[in-house]
Amino acid sequence: MPIEPPTPPSAAANAMRVLVIRHGAFGDLVQASGALRDIREHHAGAHLSLLVAPQYxxxxxxxxxxxxxxxxxxAPLLDPRRSLGLLRRLRAQRFDRVYDLQGSDRTRLYRLMLARPGVPWSRNDNPGDGPTPDRLAYAELLARAGVPAAHAATxxxxxxxxxxxxxxATAGVAPGYVALIPGSAARHPHKRWPHYAELARRLAARGIEAVVAPGPDELELARTLPCRTLLGPHGEPLDWFRLAGVLDRAAFVIGNDTGPTHLAAALGRPGLALFGPHTRAQRTGILLPGFDAIEAADLQALGVxxxxxxxxxxxxxxxx
Structure with missing residues (x-):
């Protein structure tokens, strides 16, 4: 049975119109949730729209x-005609305030094409190769814009x-389980720690059940692990909301640098992320209270x- 979303705050027809831009990906939207809450609370009576990638x-x-x-x-920036429909739609909304959390070349172009006199546009200029986590950059952006940033950093x-x-209950999973996140997007195989099967066996020897809720790119990997695999009623991967529910009930979470691990951290679960040399854990924003990371020069050599x-x-x- 599908989960119905909560009813968002209502806004009068003549309410202030606010646009927030954050396309994705999944982990990035998780990181942006605190900033969205701060913007919502600051513009309590406004109509707030989010410009986002279709899959999210x-x-x-x-x-x-x-x-x-x-x-x-x-659409490709070199083919602006394909973006004209979107730009017309955005222009027709006549937004009174824009918060550009994405901060990309694309959104820089959008600003040039949508600018209206007197409409403030706050932009995230945090470089992708810089040391500052986006969630902290969002807090700084909001503070500069006069928005109390009570939640952006956490x-x-x-x-x-x-x-x-x-x-x-159907899967026979009792409280106290450990959720493992052994995969990553198929385009990032270098992010996968290769020893989850041994970790699951070691947890079982302690009497601790391990579960995995694989994404579409991780179904084959999940079948190789000696732990409980959680899927939908037709063998499909869990949707975001049921995945979050599984992680929210876990006693502990261990995962790679991938969206579901960031989700577990933002759910306030205790856990541990495993990072190879591809990026620094601090930069990703995953180091939240109760959630730590191991950074290894060689994930293969990182032992159980x-x-x-x-x-x-x-x-x-x-x-x-």
Whole structure:
């Protein structure tokens, strides 16, 4: 049965119109949730629209801080004719305030084409190769714009967690399980720590059940692991809301640098992320209270003993 999104705040027909731009990806939208909440609270009576990539529009329609989503297919910048329909639609909305959390070349072009006298446009200029996590850059952007940034630095996405009681009961999964996130997008195989099967066996020896809720790129990988695999009623990957529900109930989470691991951190779960040399954990914003990371020059050489020892310091029970 589909999960219905909560009803967003209502806005009068003559209300102030606010546009927030954050296309994605999944983990980036998780990181932006706190900033969205701050903007919503500052513009309590406004109509707030989010410009987002089409694949994330269903997710963000559930967000209680957003009144409407506008899908941006992000046509090639060298072919501006394909963007004219979107630009006309945005221009017709006559937004009174714009917060550009994306801060890309594309959104710079949008600003040039949509600018109206007297309409403030706050832009995130945090470079992708810089040391500052986006969530902290969002807090700085909002502070400069005069928006109290009470939540931007510590995003919380409990609104995303669906009720998975029936799912867990059907799968025979009892409380106290550890959620493993062994995959990543297929285009990022270098982010995958290769020892999750051994980790699952070691957890089982302690009497701790491990579960995995694989995405579309991780179904084959999940079948190789000695743990419980959680899927939908027809064998399909869980949607974002049920995935969040599974993570929200986990006693502990161990995962790669991928969107669901960032989701677990923003849900406030205790956990540990495993990073190779591709990026710094600090830059991604995943280091939240109760959530830590191991950074390894070679993920292949990162042993299960080291992961378990760090996880125990973070709250993983030694025995069930």
């Amino acid at each position: 529009a269903p997710l963000m329609r559930r967000c209680p801080y957003v009144d409407a989503t506008i899908e941006d297919p992000r 995003p919380q996405v409990r609104w995303m967690a669906g009720d998975v009681s029936a799912l867990l 003993d080291e992961v378990l020892a760090r996880a125990e310091r973070m709250g993983l029970p030694a025995r069930a």
